[in-house]
Amino acid sequence: xxxxxxxxxxxxxxxxxxxxxxxxxxxxxxxxxxxxxxxxxxxxxxxxxxxxxxxxxxxxxxxxxxxxxxxxxxxxxxxxxxxxxxxxxxxxxxxxxxxxxxxxxxxxxxxxxxxxxxxxxxxxxxxxxxxxxxxxxxxxxxxxxxxxxxxxxxxxxxxxxxxxxxxxxxxxxxxxxxxxxxxxxxxxxxxxxxxxxxxxxxxxxxxxxxxxxxxxxxxxxxxxxxxxxxxxxxxxxxxxxxxxxxxxxxxxxxxxxxxxxxxxxxxxxxxxxxxxxxxxxxxxxxxxxxxxxxxxxxxxxxxxxxxxxxxxxxxxxxxxxxxxxxxxxxxxxxxxxxxxxxxxxxxxxxxxxxxxxxxxxxxxxxxxxxxxxxxxxxxxxxxxxxxxxxxxxxxxxxxxxxxxxxxxxxxxxxxxxxxxxxxxxxxxxxxxxxxxxxxxxxxxxxxxxxxxxxxxxxxxxxxxxxxxxxxxxxxx
Numbered sequence: 473x474x475x476x477x478x479x480x481x482x483x484x485x486x487x488x489x490x491x492x493x494x495x496x497x498x499x500x501x502x503x504x505x506x507x508x509x510x511x512x513x514x515x516x517x518x519x520x521x522x523x524x525x526x527x528x529x530x531x532x533x534x535x536x537x538x539x540x541x542x543x544x545x546x547x548x549x550x551x552x553x554x555x556x557x558x559x560x561x562x563x564x565x566x567x568x569x570x571x572x573x574x575x576x577x578x579x580x581x582x583x584x585x586x587x588x589x590x591x592x593x594x595x596x597x598x599x600x601x602x603x604x605x606x607x608x609x610x611x612x613x614x615x616x617x618x619x620x621x622x623x624x625x626x627x628x629x630x631x632x633x634x635x636x637x638x639x640x641x642x643x644x645x646x647x648x649x650x651x652x653x654x655x656x657x658x659x660x661x662x663x664x665x666x667x668x669x670x671x672x673x674x675x676x677x678x679x680x681x682x683x684x685x686x687x688x689x690x691x692x693x694x695x696x697x698x699x700x701x702x703x704x705x706x707x708x709x710x711x712x713x714x715x716x717x718x719x720x721x722x723x724x725x726x727x728x729x730x731x732x733x734x735x736x737x738x739x740x741x742x743x744x745x746x747x748x749x750x751x752x753x754x755x756x757x758x759x760x761x762x763x764x765x766x767x768x769x770x771x772x773x774x775x776x777x778x779x780x781x782x783x784x785x786x787x788x789x790x791x792x793x794x795x796x797x798x799x800x801x802x803x804x805x806x807x808x809x810x811x812x813x814x815x816x817x818x819x820x821x822x823x824x825x826x827x828x829x830x831x832x833x834x835x836x837x838x839x840x841x842x843x844x845x846x847x848x849x850x851x852x853x854x855x856x857x858x859x860x861x862x863x864x865x866x867x868x869x870x871x872x873x874x875x876x877x878x879x880x881x882x883x884x885x886x887x888x889x890x891x892x893x894x895x896x897x898x899x900x901x902x903x904x905x906x907x908x909x910x911x912x913x914x915x916x917x918x919x920x921x922x923x924x925x926x927x928x929x930x931x932x933x934x935x936x937x938x939x940x941x942x943x944x945x946x947x948x
Contacts, residue, residue: 520856523849527552530846531584533838537816540836543826545812553585553850557809565805580809584817585850591771591819592847593869596917597926597937598647599772600727601749604940605927606643608874620749622708622733641740641887642732642747646876646942647925648902649773652913654679657774659766659820660697661781662687664792668825671780672698678778682770684762685710686717688795696794697781705729705750705766714739721745723898729765741891746899748885751927761807767820775913778821782811818843866921870939871929919944 531549538547538557548556558579559565565576598605601620606612617629621638629635636643658678660666662685675681675698682703683689689701701724706714708730718724726747728736740747750765763782770777781794814820818837838846851868884903907915923942930936 520853523853524552526845526849527585527853530838530842530849531555533842534584534813534816537836537838538812541815541822542812545809550581553583554581555584556581557813559805559809563805576805578805580806582810582813584813585853587813587817588843588847588850589854591814591817592843593926594768594771596651596866596921597772597928598649599751599769600647600649601639601643601751602647602927603643603645604874604876604925605751605938608872608927608938608940609929610872620731622731637887638732638737639749640885641737642728642749642885644748644885644899644903646940648746648748648899648905650910650914650918651772651921652775652917653910654774655911655913656680656776656778657682657770658698659763659770659777659779659782660684660687661763661766661779662793662795663781664794665825666693666696666781666794670695671823672696674698674823675780676700680770680774682766684766686713688717689721690719693794703727703769705762705769707762708733708736712739715743718743718745723901725902727769729762741887741889742893744893744897746885746897746902764807767814771819776821777819778823779811780823782807782822782824867924867939869935869937870924870926871936872938874938874940876940876942 528549528551531552534555535547535549538545542557544560544563546558546560548558550556556579561578563578565578606617609616613629613632613635615628617635617639618624618627621635624635624638656678657680658675659682660675672693672695678700680702681698681700682705683701684704685706687697687704689697689699691699701721703725704717705727706729708728710717712735714726718726722744724745726740726745727750728747729750732749736747750769763779767777767779811820811822815822816837818840821832821834821837823832855868885899886897907918910918923944925940925942927938927940928936929938
């Protein structure tokens with residue numbers, strides 16, 4: 473009929489149905505990807521959250537430990553890793569920093585996660601320079617060796633024979649000391665505070681005692697600092713005094729903190745004592761000086777490290793020594809704060825005159841189990857932050873690997889022009905000690921580490937180790 477419009481055509485059902493199906497499939501695909509993405513992120517978030525909870529709980533333990541043991545110090549928590557140690561108002565800040573034109577501050581910020589990683593790593597490390605380290609390190613003999621030799625006259629060892637002549641006298645083939653070799657060690661500083669308390673007998677009760685530089689050990693000071701002498705960490709300037717200081721102590725091991733030079737080498741050839749070069753790190757995080765290096769040395773050999781003569785108790789007026797007149801030295805407040813942090817991380821145990829009458833049960837220091845749990849959390853957190861893949865285990869920080877050289881149990885440190893005294897030196901007591909004579913804890917640790925020795929490469933980075941594998945069969 474005229475005037476009626478033709479109805480519109482019916483839609484194509486099959487085509488529309490295909491479009492709807494395609495849209496639904498696409499939506500499901502996008503949803504699946506998003507679900508997978510968010511599920512993955514949720515897993516990572518939960519993973520990090522658990523570690524942050526562990527570290528936050530550990531921070532609370534550290535905070536309480538500082539409150540109980542800090543002699544006025546307090547800890548203010550910033551987050552799961554960072555805190556500030558603060559001295560009370562009125563603390564005598566008399567030390568003036570010439571570089572920054574300020575007096576020593578009364579508060580110090582520390583990264584506890586970093587500190588746990590650093591100091592727990594030291595429990596597994598070697599802190600004596602060895603021939604195997606120089607061989608394993610890519611630039612060991614050419615670039616690194618000359619840094620340890622004073623008066624070489626060159627910044628590279630183009631003449632390796634010449635460099636070996638300088639170092640052979642104190643260079644063992646492989647580590648002479650092992651992690652866990654001693655159960656308890658006393659590190660004795662030189663503070664005049666030692667004269668306030670008679671710690672001598674207690675110090676001598678340790679399996680090994682470590683002293684610094686020219687600190688005298690004799691009957692005059694015996695009741696204050698003891699008579700036992702096993703290790704002495706010295707700076708090169710102390711070389712000229714060592715023969716007098718040693719005074720017949722044939723077994724006391726000298727470990728040179730910095731570099732060897734003519735005076736040291738001449739002295740070494742005249743004495744029967746073992747002598748080595750320290751292979752530690754440049755610690756820029758807290759306290760400085762020979763005392764801190766002694767703690768690093770001790771932790772690499774000992775289960776428990778007790779320190780004496782380090783603390784500067786409230787009310788100090790001057791840097792002192794127990795055997796000489798007061799003199800300027802390192803920042804005592806910064807040092808005391810860092811030592812207190814280390815005690816509450818389970819690294820050291822502090823002994824001072826103000827604690828002499830207190831029962832030292834150490835129950836307010838976090839337990840080894842708590843510290844280990846926090847250490848594992850810090851490791852995982854660091855791995856996630858640096859996007860590392862896989863579980864690298866105890867060798868995760870090894871950047872350079874090598875096998876132990878064909879040295880067997882030698883060559884023992886020495887040189888052709890040694891005196892007869894030096895030729896019969898007690899250094900052989902350490903360098904050729906049979907594996908079976910080590911205490912069981914040291915043997916077990918060596919097996920757990922699969923016969924691998926860990927060394928720092930340079931500086932104070934955590935992830936730059938040289939790792940040298942020894943044959944477990946040869947030590948059986």
